[in-house]
Amino acid sequence: MKKFLAVFGFNLAFLIILLIALEIWVGADYRKRFPDVDRPIQVLYPPNPINGFEDPGFSCEIPPDEFRILCLGASTSKWANYPAFIAWAFQGLPWMQEKKLKVKAYSTGFEAHTSLDSYYKYKYLYEGYDFDLIVVYHGINELRANNCPPEMFQDDYSHFSYYSILNRVVRLMDIPVLNRSFLAFKVVLKWGEFIRKRIEKLNPQSFVPTHEPLQGWLEYGKDVRSADVFRGNLENILELAKERSQLVLLMTFAYVIPEGYSQESFKAGALGYGCEMDIGVPVELYGRSENVRKGLEIHNGVMLDMAEEYECYFVDQAELMDENLDYFIDVCHFSREGITHFAVNIARYFLGREIR
Incomplete structure (x- = not known):
């Protein structure tokens, strides 16, 4: 023995x-x-110039002379120097001037990310960090999830190969002993990639395409199954904000699809957008134009419902941007004039609403 x-x-x-x-x-x-990474989750959501983790002055506690904003969003929250415009608009508020506060705005924005990514980032990346205001702006990327057969749709978006792996990794983040382990992270990541490859080998159409939807699946986009998932992700963000005693601003998603839209006319720069740029993307990236319009209206309704239910700040950007072509370079991304107007809309809302 x-x-x-x-x-x-x-x-x-x-x-x-x-x-x-x-x-x-x-x-x-x-x-x-990844030189600036100190936690496994940051490998998937690495430090960058706008999310705060490359800013040496970004600490958990807010300095007394600083007003700190976190913008949860996707590519719209990244392009056109979005955080800088938000900070600029808030800096001009009279009560901000009176209190001599310096505004700092950070953004989680990244191409193709959804409200699920924002929830994960807010929960794991910014755990322990304080903010005066959380700004949530989402709506269009979720619609890509609808372009698949009904039986394929998953409530955690794992019918995308990206989320099938990400969701496995995130479950690891909820295990205290392992959530700081790079070894455990790598094992789960590689295992997820192995399973994905095996599934795709058996059936190449096992996942929704990462980029443009399959033409044969576009018809499924008319059923906005993403609405309930969108609602759930917003609820998770709002509940977490309540737990952290952080205030939230929700906004409807602004967009414009001109009359007579076609992908050919978009590529030809013939639709009258404020700035025809190579970086603009066609509506078809998200689905058929009529389905995108329908989906955004439903998602905006969800955003309004959440604002009323949680009694949080709310700006109706869809109405205020008024489908003005000058404000957009494509269906949802802003021109310089557009991002200026967008930021001013927020600042005007807070003219008589002092936060601190």
Whole structure:
């Protein structure tokens, strides 16, 4: 028995030492490739110039002379220097001037991300960080999830290969012992990628395409199944904000699809958008134009419902931007004039609403 315990103890000690060595090695490899990363989740959502984690002055507590905003969104919250315009608009508020507060705005914005990404980022990346205001602006990227057969749709968007892997990793983040382990992160990530490849090998159409939807599936986009998922993600964000005692501004999603829209006329720059640019994207990236319009109206209704239910701040950007072509470079991304107007709409709302 003593011999058995000795062998068992030796093997256990060896295994622990091996795991520690692997953890150090894997962690060092990730930190070499991602110098500013100190947590596994940041490999998926790495530090960048707008999300705060490359700012040496970005600390958990808000400095007394600072007013801090976190913008949760996607590419619209990244393009056109969105955080800078939000900060500029707030900086001009009389009560901000009176209190001599310097406004800092950060954004989680990234192409194609949805409200689910924003919930994950807010929950895991910004745990322990305080903000005066959380600004939520989402609506269009979720619509891509509807372009698939009904039986394929998943409530956690795992019918996208990206989310099928991400959701596995996120479940790891809820395990206190493992959520800081780069080794555990790598094992889950590689396992998720292995499963994805196996599934795709068996059936190439197992997932919704990452980029443009399949032509044969566009008809399914008329059923806005994403609305309930969108509502759930917003509820999760709002509940987390309540738990953290942070105020939230919800906004409807502004867009414009001109009469007579076609992909050909868009590519030809013949629709009258304020600035015809190569970076603009056609509506078809999200689905058929009539389905996109329908879906955005439904999602905007969800946003309004959430604002009323949680009694949070609310700006109807869809109405205020008024489908003005001068404000857009495509269906949803802003021109310089558009982002200026968008930011001013928010500032006007807070003219008589002092937060601090």
